[in-house]
Amino acid sequence: MKTKDLILVSLFAAITAIFSQISIPIQPVPITFQVLAVALAGAFLGRKHGFLSQVVYLLLGAIGAPVFAGFKGGFNFLIGPTGGYLFAFPIAAYLIGMLSERKGIINMFIGMLLGIISIYTLGMLQLKVVLNLSIQEAFAAGVAPFLVLDIIKMAFASFIANEVLKRTNMLQRA
Known part of the structure; x- marks a missing residue:
């Protein structure tokens, strides 16, 4: 891996950590x-490096760095109610990167929708198991409140990433 790639992977892990602090603390999620940062990581870095940026983010949080929402860290957050969402970040970045590599705002947006679906699916399943909820309750608590805002975030992210990537080769993906 080139130095530039290491810097970009680290940068997007840090961006995800920063974006996780911009939060509205509703319960249980x-x-x-963060989802915006994951989307941008996949779009800008491509599948391989976008995936790695989110793995770095999770590893930092797992060892106790306060990178998760509310300046929290530790392995217990990965096995708690919101851990499924966190575990899905590398998968989502990979999916987003894979479709973004095909170029074009439509591919990018479709990738971002697939990414958000993967985050919702794993997140909702872990929420269901950890809190002993029905699938309907897990959906109502862990997906429904976020749908509209996340679709808006994905549209915004696909527009921004597409425009930046069209205008510069600074963030060329490997």
């Missing part, structure tokens, strides 16, 4: 801007 806070509204954050």
Whole structure:
């Protein structure tokens, strides 16, 4: 991996950590801007490096760095009610990167929708298991409150990423 790639992977892990602090603390899952950072990581870095940026983010949080929402960290957050969402971040970045590599705002947006679906699916399943909820309750608590805002975030992210990537080769993906 080139130095530039290491820097960009680290940068997007840091961006995800910063965006996780922009939150509205509702229970059991806070509204954050992490998903926007995941989408941008996949779009800008492509599948491989976008995936790695989110793995770095999770590893930092797992060892206790306060990178998760509310300046929290530790392995217990990965096995708690919101851990499924966190575990899905690398998968989502990979999916977003895979479709973004095909170029074009439509591919990028479709990738972002697939990414958000993967985050919702894993998040909702872990929420259901950890809190002993029905699938309907898990959906109502862990997906429904976020749908509209996340679709808006994905549209915004696909527009921004597409425009930046069209205008610069600075963030060329490997």
